[in-house]
Amino acid sequence: LISDNVPLDQRTKMSILELEGSNIMNILARSVLEMYIFDENPEDTSKENLMRQSISLISRFPTIIAYAYNVYRHAISGRSLHIRHPRENLSLAENFLYMLKRDYTELDARTLDLLLILQAEHGGGNNSTFSVRVTSSTGTDTYSSIAAGIGSLKGPLHGGANIQVVDMFHHLQENIKDWTNKKEIDDYFKKMLNKEVYNKTGLIYGIGHAVYTISDPRALLLKELARDLAKEKKREKEFAFLELLEERAIEMFIKVKGDGKTVSSNVDFYSGFVYEMIGLPQKIYTPLFAMARIVGWCAHRNEELSFKGKRIIRPAYINSLDTREYTPLKERI
Structure with missing residues (x-):
């Protein structure tokens, strides 16, 4: 099922090639938002549709990141442009390494596979997952919610x-x-x-x-x-x-x-x-984190929209200042 969804829509592929970009996380967020256009039922929040969208996102993150980096390398560094089509007989980690740089060892793939598992989920309180949950609680579409998580993870205090x-x-x-x-x-x-x-x-x-x-x-x-x-x-x-x-x-x-x-x-x-x-470049370290964490993001979104009594998440902000008398505007310094 994952292998069937790894290839990108031709329009997404051309968008990555034509629009380029200097930040892989921004290209990833842009590509996710574009997936809304190609989804025949993007606003449906039924369990079945959420699962379909989740599988699509999990499958395509490696392809988007690999293509985006190769386009970046070509545009910025003048390197040869390689767009390798994913192979059906490879795992997600193997396909990513193949699409990114072609050559890898069995241990490379096994280690990357473990890293993807280890970083897939870490509770709902981390910033990016909470971003996904809080936006999901509004009833927005999957792609908008996941793009919010990507934006959060891009921050150096979280994903770097x-x-x-x-x-x-x-x-x-x-x-x-x-x-x-x-x-x-x-x-x-x-x-x-x-x-x-x-x-x-x-x-x-x-x-x-x-x-x-x-x-x-x-x-x-x-x-x-x-x-x-x-x-x-x-x-x-x-x-x-x-x-x-x-x-x-x-x-x-x-x-x-x-x-x-x-x-x-x-x-x-x-x-x-x-x-x-x-042999992975620093430019994709944070996107790799997103490639792993998309599994957890989707799980939390699906949970947020599936329990009874769900309602919008609205964090409370408490004023920590002491109570003061009101000062009219004309008397303020």
Whole structure:
């Protein structure tokens, strides 16, 4: 069923080719909104139609992202333009890698498949999923609601975490002379936490999570595949360094912050390094997150529109100021 829906409508394909664009997330949102035009029944919110639309979106996200990146690469960097038609006998992860760059290994596809599963859903409270739910509660169409989720995920505070980890990792590779020296690593992390070096935010990216405090089960699973992938790509030294950084970052966070908090690495700590080893460009890291999370978005939308007593979501904003006497306009400074 998924394979049958992976190919794009010819008009969507031509739109990606002709309109181009410098941001893959914006192209993805635009393409999703265009799907409304080609849907014969876009406003129907019956369970059957919502499921049909969900399968269509899940199937076509990889194709849109792969084509959009290849068009971007051609338009901006002057590279050859490759538009590869998806193959029926491949999985979603395999088809994406084939359409994006043709060549990949079995482990590349298996690791990407795991990442898509790990990032598919994370509850209704994260910003993009809540955006999908709150817009769905108004009764709007599926494509408008999913475009809202894409717009939310595009924000660097939500969807760009693994890029920040990769950039930090590259910085540490350049600035730590001995990748096995715990004291040198600890000293540098202490300076980072005290806002003395790197970007002076006081953050160690990929460490800590609002929900997973003791451990992030997603990170544990991904770490083992990252280890296997590092062996295949002959990047064991970099993996060992990243693994040591994980250990020392947690230790130094507890020492420097000293607030009794328990922290762990999160899934972003290894995902960027994994994407690099597979040969995926940073330009599509956040779109890949959307490619995974579309499953969760659709599930939450379908749930939002299917339970009895559903009503519009209207978050409350509470004024935290003290009560004051009214001052007439002419008396205000």
